[in-house]
Amino acid sequence: MNILAKRNGAGYALTPYRIEFRPQRDLHKREELKDVLDLLYARKVKAWWYSVAARGSIPLFRSKALPFREDADTELYRWLVEEAHDRGIAMFSWEYLNTAPLAAAQHPEWRFRYFGEEKAGRSTRDDHFVCYNSPYGELLKQYCLEVVGELGFDGIWFDGCYMHSDHSGRMACRCSYCTDKYRQATGQSVPETVDYRNAGFRRFADWRYDDFTAYWRSLSRYIRERKENAIIALNYFNRIGHDERSGSPLRRMPMDAMIASESCSKPYQLLLQHRTLRALNDNYPTEVWDYFRDAAQHASDVPEPEPASMLFHARCSATAGGYASFGFEAPPSSYAELMSALSAALDPIAEYVGGEPERCIALVLSGATKDYAYVKDDGCPDAWQTWKAVHGMHNLLNSLHWPTEILLDNMLTPDFLNRFKAVILPDVRCLSDASAAHLQQYVERGGFVLLSGACGILTELGEERKRGALDEWFGIKGRDTAPSRPLLDIRDPGLLASGIPSSCMLTGTAMLMRTEGGEVLAAGRYRKPMPRHSWSPDGIAANTNPLHSGDAIVRKSHGNGAAVWLASNVGAGYAEHPSLRTREAVGAILGRHLERPFRTDAPANVVVTRWEQEGRTVFHLLNMPQSLLHLPANGNSAIYPEDFTPTRPISIRLTESWQTAYSPSGGTVRIQREETETCITLDSLEQHAVIVLNR
Known part of the structure; x- marks a missing residue:
């Protein structure tokens, strides 16, 4: 386990779960706070976010x-922290x-x-946002030191680690401090409008x-150098629904x-979220927050929401090596x-969360592709693609029980690539020359890459290439420009032997390639997209869309x-x-090139993760509801107790020799x-x- 996590923040980073309850407008009375502390202590809650600021x-x-x-009442907060510590509760202050x-x-x-243009009738909330490049940035550091130093x-x-309005969603910042800083760094002016079709704007977005x-780095360093046991947690916003406007970089x-x-x-985001957070920065175990409510409702004020949703959030987090936090409503x-x-449920397993993950397959999540590859007519990215x-490739690998971690754009270097047996690039359209070279060298040394x-x-930076960064290396002479879903003719005996039929379709659209020097495992054929109604004068459909193959x-082998x-x-498809045929085909390809670190007969909806801790190996097994095996475009995913149908016995086979196995979560292990x-x-x-193995 991480030494920093044990030592800092009164052990906050290893608490089973954390709760958020903070003042909205008025100061709480001491009697009210004492009642909350007694309640949390009685219910064995070990970490609490309060706040030294009103909403x-x-x-x-x-x-x-x-x-x-x-x-303002300074003594109230000193008293509160002392009372919390007397009960063994770690105290954090929530801040924007x-x-x-x-x-x-x-x-x-x-x-x-x-x-962009000022909007009439916009909320005064927009005027509350201040820029870290102004003198406020340094004052905030001093303020934080007061919170962890003088208040304890x-x-x-x-929260609020983003650079856009939370009312209108408009992107920032073009203040004089930012424009001067950008000009000094690049010699360029900050663009006037948001337009990711423009190369100059993309360069600004990257900067x-x-x-x-x-700034995040300097803020945390300032606090830690002066208060070494304090923890700074930063709420990361580059995810579904927030994306590029936030300014939160999808990079290590x-x-x-x-x-x-x-x-x-x-909840369908949770596993991938935790793995992404670990790729961003792995100094501490990861943490993901959610409302303390029934998952079937967006903002339930009904007491005692159904525990199944909350337990699933925490257990899903644990499976991915992290912890959960919840906000009271x-x-x-x-x-x-x-x-x-x-x-x-969570106290018995808390010490078995996290550690060193099994590094078998690296799945590349490309922030550059997300921001620059698909741009809509209004000049904003279509990050959904x-x-x-x-998400789809991540879910597929979970169903195949291949241990998977995330690599980001700036992690495509020998140091990170060499930690994995295989690297998968799911439609990573934006790729630097250096990253392409590192991937080629990785394969030459014996690695496997699936593109x-x-x-x-x-x-x-999203600029078009005359030829793809990997095309010459792979022998690609050209590809179709209009994607469609092809019918495949399987030629590889290995795929056929694994049960894939000789003619089938996989999920997702393709731009079929023309290659040379490689082994064609499957050919494809399709008709390119055409207008729905294309008729000749005599009422017969016009044959204007020839078959492409x-x-x-x-x-292709290299080295x-x-x-x-x-x-x-x-x-994406x-x-x-989710397609069984696609899962089988990808599984057969991976099985041909990789040796599994462990084998399991778990059903496809069961996620299995392996962690190395001090002197032991820990497995987490998570029963995923069928509704979470695809990516919904809208709405929330409700979870109920009946969604978790008990499975048959599940076996895990390892080549190592182990003496004992037990389950701190309950259940019989043989x-x-x-x-x-x-x-x-x-x-x-x-x-x-949870299954714990000891030698």
Whole structure:
């Protein structure tokens, strides 16, 4: 386990789950806070986000750095932290990173300046956002030090880590501090409008990511150098629904901070979210927040929501190596029994969460592709296309029980690539020359790369290439320009032997290729998209759309390794319409080139993850409801107890020799040592199980 996580923040980072309950407008009375503390202690809650500010980031203590409200009470917070620590509860203060209404009123020149025209009737909330490049950025650091130093909080949980209005959604920032800084760094002016079709704007967006990250890093460093046991947590917003406007970079950004996020009632995001957060920064176990409510409702104020949804959120997080946090939407006493249920289920497994993941397959999540590859007519990215490609491939690999971790654009280097047996690029259209070269070298050294869709056809800033970054290396002479879904003619005996029929279709559209020098595993044929009604004068459909054909699946060896290219963007199709045939085909390709680190007979809807901890190996098994095996375009996914049908016995086979196996989550585990492997059997799986192996 991570040493920082054990030592810092009063052990916050290893608590089974965390709750958020904070002042909205008025200061709480001591009696009210004591009742909450007693309730949390009785229900075995070990971490609490409160706040030293009223809603909207109005300080409620007498800060020396930022203006505060007249009724501010410093002693109240010192007392609260002391009382919490006496009960063994870690205390964090919730804060907004970029809002300071009182400071903005005093210094309007510090405010965000948004892109685009001013909107009539916009909320005054837009005027509360202040820029970190103004003097506010340094004052915020001093303010934070007051919170963890003078008040004694164990850390700060920063919400609002984004650079756009939370009212109108307009992107920022074009203030004088940002424009001067950009001009000094690049010699260019900040663009006037948001337009990702424009190369100059894309360069600004790229700079903006780096600049925002630099501030996060300097903020956490400032606090940690002066208060070494405090933790700074940053709520990461580059996810479905927030994307590029946030300014949160989808890149590895090592810093001495915890990177957290929100699922926002989209449980189908959870596994991928945790793995993405770990790729961003793995100094601490990951954390994802959700409402403390019934998942069938967006904002339930009904006491005692159904525990199944909350337990699933926490157990799904644990399976992916992280922890859960929850926000109250009613008085804490309304959730007393629910907190007891969570503590009873999660306390026994808390120490078995996280560790070193099994690094077998690296799935590339490309922020550049998400931002630059698909741009709509209004000049804004269509990020949904990339999320579909990644989610679908991620779900497919989970169903095949291949251990998977995430790599980001700036992780396509030998240091990271060499940690994995295989790398999968799901329609990674934006690829730098350096990343392409590193992937080629990885294969030469013996690695395996699986490509899907139109990988490498754009530069890392979304500029068109005359020829794809990997095309010459792979022997691609050309590809169709209008994607369609092809019928495949399977030629590879290995695929046929695995049960794939000689003629079939995979999910996702393809731009069929013309290749040379490789082994064509499957050819494809289709008709390009055409108008729905194309008729001749005599009423007969006009034959204006001839059949096109090309290479659909190609394998090529290089040095000690190999690569396989699927012309179809199978991940995007699989996300919305999971296909058994697609899963079988990808499974057969992977099985031909890789040796599994473990084998299991678990059903496809059961996710299996393996973790190495000090002196032991831990497996998590998660029963995923069928509704979460595809990516819904809208709405929330409700989860109920009846969604978790108990499975038959599940076995895991390993080549290592183990002496004992037990399950701290409950259930019967049997271990059988055979001549060349060890077989671990779990008699039944309901929602989640943990299996611990000792030598």
